[in-house]
Amino acid sequence: MQNWTEVGPVESVPQKGSRVMTTPDGDVAIFRTSSDEVFALFDQCPHKKGPLSQGIVYDKRVACPLHNWVIALSSGEATGPDEGCTRSFATKVEDGMIYISL
Amino acid sequence: MKEKLVLIGNGMAGVRTLEELLKLAPEKYDITVFGDEPYGNYNRIMLSPVLAGDKTIDQIMINDRQWYIDNGITLHAGKKITHINRVRRQVETAEGEVFEYDRLLLATGSRPFMLPLPGRDLPGVISFRDIADVDTMLETAKSYKKAVVIGGGLLGLEAANGLMIQGMEVTVVHIADVLMNQQLDKPASDLMLNELQAKGLKFLMSHETAAIEGKKRVEKIVFKNGTEIDTDLVVMAVGIRPNIELAQSAGIHCERGIVVDDTMQTFDPKVYAVGECVQHRGATFGLVAPLFEQAKVCANHLAQMGIARYVSSITSTKLKVTGIDLFSAGNFIGDESTEDLVFKDAARHVYKKLVIQDDKLIGAVLYGDTVDGAWYFQLMRDGTDVSSIRENMLFGQHHIGDSGHGATNSVDGLPDDAEICGCNGVCKGDIVKAISKHSLFTLDEVKAHTKASASCGSCTGLVEQLLASTLGSDFNDTPSKKAMCGCTSMSHGEVKNAIKDQGLKTISDLMVALDWKNADGCHSCRPALNYYLLSTWPDYQDDPQSRFINERVHANIQKDGTYSVVPRIWGGVTNANELRAIADISDKYNVPTVKITGGQRIDLLGVKKDDLPKMWADLSEAGFVSGHAYGKSLRTVKTCVGSEWCRFGTQDSTGLGIKVEKMTWGSWTPHKFKIAVSGCPRNCAEATIKDFGIVCVDSGYELHVGGNGGIKVRATDFLCKVVTEEEAMEYCAAFMQLYREDAHYLERTAPWIERVGLKSVQAKVVEDHENRKVLAQRFYESQERSQDDPWAEHAAKQRENYIPIKQVG
Structure with a gap:
């Protein structure tokens, strides 16, 4: 059984943007794409731990603000020739409210 | 059902078109490929290194058979198409098999021209075109001694070099008295001739072949002047002819090549053609770079995006023939309307000739020292006015322009462990290995795989040189224009024009109108587009999500995810009250590091994102505004104390600096913009390495532009001298505005001025x-809307964006 935690309304995350959720295990970045899909990744780039929540979001990807590694929002995997992966979390949206399974 | 695309010709141009097409529309077509040769797709340019024993066939394969399988492409290697039925849209093989198509792509390439001489069918008379020819040469070299190469062009010399390395005694026969007469003039050719002779090649210049003789195989060649020479092998390398017979027999309009329009479409709208078989606006092609551009355009139309046009441009040849460096481009012969700049040092084997017409560079031949080839080529393509650099340009870019990389000029002599990219620690060996291993062709590919030149970009020239020398031969993938990013084929200039011409007002409108490949763009084009829209339309609504984090939150992100905060200190002049306020705020927010910056400001480092708005509110209250230390914008105006205190000062440099900063702060620019004002020619404010520098003198103000410290120090160019402060400020505003409107995003004033020429800036700003x-x-008008302090605004209205959406546990 998945344990869903309420995060906040979808509108509180900007489109093509992100907000951070703090947890005892570190920050989690909540992303919202231009088509209003919501994803969640551990807020550390696999490269040098850059805060992915601060990157530029396009399609279902985010470019890390430190060295422009491009991370897939769905899997947390680095794209292209770069190799690395960050933890991803299941999310769902119900009645405009984001839930995450930590 | 998918449409059927048939490609005839499994060579570089055709397959490159497929690669481009798969990127744009991977699911559109069922693709079938026919190739004469029983191999996958290989790099024909690299046949010379195979002959010379530097590479094996496996090493020059671009796409092996697995690639075709992986991409769902049916490959018929070794099957020859002999007939096209355009009415039924079918192609037929020599064996009578019939295949249907909806679109047909012809990339039949070219074949070597064989002189119609008696004896040309004798065994031992071959061309130099494919793997089979190379095999024949290698085989012959094992059991025979003497070889003759007819044709002293690029291909002929490479063949001669390879055969010599295989142990044969080689004579090159050439009809003219200039070697490589498509690329060289007589003095350059003479230098090369000497060097090649010293290596052991023999030459018969101005010799025309009359006949090839022999009983069972070739034995000798007879010349028109009556002399003759014994030989066991004849390689004809006298030029290529487009393969047009198949197209011709199908009734497709051909002249010297298959005639195509700017969309690479032939006379039959269902049939496209690319590569060496085509004729575009009267020209045929033999180098790789234009073929790759054609492939891009053709793929765009096959994918029915319908926006690309092929425009043939000047091509350059930078080649390494048997270890000899030469570069040539454009009209290097010249005529009565042109002027030559010539440098010759026979002892060093160096020759350079530049051809100039109407103050523009139109052609170049370099022999022995080709380091500046890329720079000359750039000047030619940009049509830069060279009158101001004319007296030194022959000696190379490092005598004039300095916006590139400094110390290292040539990569060929460097050891494998030499660091090329200092930002990412990438060595020469890593780059060369990646190029060969992953078959990389372009700078972008090298960037993606190795990270070399992916950060500050100062080693871009070196990486390009490595690409050229690793891929060797006549490879030069310098596109006539540089696409903005992978999302479009349009250049920065074209996008800027489209914004104005088509009245595009938002990023999403622009992406739709200009057929952006990714609906959201990417991290490289979005900030550029946001800037272009913002600098074009006064009422543009800024898109924070298209800004890099530093500009989005008005602070510089640090390696640990904290930020640095730099309040503006006008002209670098402060007082005890301001310093006290900064000290108190530093205490309040536990700022771990307080640092004086190079631009005479105070940097508060290690601030948490949540604290930013609170800190800004406090700074606002103490009278500070944002210092824009994070932005592509006016950074600082650095000053010395000037006539107010200094015994040498000639004018009030601090006062003027403060006025200039009050005028320019808050403006967005293509890249960061720094200003300085010095009170006398001792120049303590270092105004001559700033984007705009003012040096006060007794009689007025000297204005300097286009300098920077940083990666490669570049001293400013002298713009002009003015008499009053008001003039100095007006010139400053005008220069900044011209830069804002004209430069590409992320282009600093130094490379911008080197691209457009100082003269053109002076014409618009001074004359x-x-x-x-x-x-x-x-x-001034744009500044009326730009000088609201973003810190005060964010602190008052946007605090939500700086705090977590939720805290758990």
């Missing part, structure tokens, strides 16, 4: 008084 006033006026 044309009316234009200067108009430019300055536009700057």
Whole structure:
């Protein structure tokens, strides 16, 4: 059984943007794409731990603000020739409210 | 059902088109490929290194058979198409098999031209075109001694070199008295001839072959002047002819090649053609770079995006023939309307010739020292006015322009462990290995795989040189224009024009109108587009999500995810009250590091994102505004104390610096913009390495532009001298506005001025008084909307964006 935690309304995350959720295990970045899909990744780039929540979001990807590694929002995997992966979390949206399974 | 695309010709141009097409529309077509040769797709340019024993066939394969399988492409290697039925849209093989198509792509390439000489069918007479020819040469070299190469062009010399390395005694026969007469003039050819002779090649210049003789196989060649020479092998390398027979027999309009329009479409709209078989606006092609551009355009139309046009441009040849460096481009012979600049040092085997017409560079031949080839080529393509650099340009870019990389000029001599990219620690060996291993062709591919030149970009020239020397031969993938990013084929200039011409007002409108490949763009084009829209339309609504984090939150992100905060200190002049306020705020927010910056400001490092708005509110209250230390914008105006205190000062440099900073702060620019004002020619404010520098003198103000410290120090160019402060400020506003409107995003003033030429800047800002006033006026108007302090605004209205959406546990 998945344990869903309420995060906040979808509108509180900007489109093509992100907000951070703090947890005892570190920050989690909540992303919202231009088509209003919501994803969640551990807020550390696999490269040098850059805060992915601060990157530029396009399609279902985010470019890390430190060295422009491009991370897939769905899997947390680095794209292209770069190799690395960050933890991803299941999310769902119900009645405009984001839930995450930590 | 998918449409059927048939490609005839499994060579570089055709397969490159497929690769481009798969990127754009991977699911559109069922693709079938026919190739004469029983291999996958290989790099024909690399046959010379195979002959010379430097590479094996496996090493020059671009796409092996697995690639075709992986991409769902049916490959018929070794099957020859002999007939096209355009009415039924079918192609037929020699064996009578019939295949249907909806679109047909012809990439039949070219074949070597064989002189119609008696004896040309004798065994031992071959061309130099494919793997089979190379095999024949290698085989012959094992059991025979003497070889003759007919044709002293690029291909002929490479063949001769390879055969010599295989142990044969080689004579090159050439009809003219200039080797490589498509690329060289007589003096350059003479230098090369000497060097090649010293290596052991023999030459018969101005010799025309009359006949090839022999009983069972070739034995000798007879010349028109009556002399003859014994030989066991004849390689004909006298030129290529487009393969047009198949197209011709199908009734497709051909002249010297298959005639195509700017969309690479032939006379039959269902049939496209690319590569060496085509004729475009009267020209045929033999180098790789134009073929790759054609492939891009053709793929765009096959994918029915319908926006690309092929425009043939000047091509350059930078080649390494048997270890000899030469570069040539454009019209290097010249005529009565042109002027030559010539440098010759026979002892060093160096020769350079530049051809100039109407103050523009139109052609170049370099022999022995080709380091500046890429730079000359750039000047030619940009049509830069070279009159101001004319007296030194022959000696190379490092005598004039300095916006590139400094110390290292040639990569060929460097050891494998030499660091090329200092930002990412990438060595020469890593780059060369990646190029060969992953078959990389372009700078972008090298960037993606190795990270070399992916950060500050100062080693870009070196990486390009490595690409050229690793791929060797006549490879030069310098596109005539540089696409903005992978999302479009349009250049920065084209996008900027489209914004104005088509009245595009938002990023999403622009991406739709200009057929952006990714609906959201990417991290590289979005900030550029946001800037272009913002600098074009006064009422543009800024898109924070298209800004890099530093500009989005008005602070510089640090390696640990904290930020640095730099309040503006006008002209670098502060007082005890301001310093006290900064000290108190530093205490309040536990700022771990307080640092004086190079631009005479105070940097508060290690601030948490949540604290930013609170800290800004406190700074606002103490009278500070944002210092824009994070932005592509006016950074600082650095000053010395000037006439107010200094015994040498000639004018009030601090006062003027403060006025200039009050005028320019808050403006967005293509890249960061720094200003300095020095009170006398001792120049303590270092104004001559700033984007705009003012040096006060007793009689007025000297204005300097286009300098920077940083990666490669570049001293400013002298713009002009003015008499009053008001003039100095007006020129400053006009220069900044011209830069804002004209430069590409992320292009600093130094490379911008080197691209457009100082003369053109002077013409618009200094000589044309009316234009200067108009430019300055536009700057003032734009500033009326730009000088609201973003810190005060964010602290008051946008605090939500700086705090977590939720806290758990």
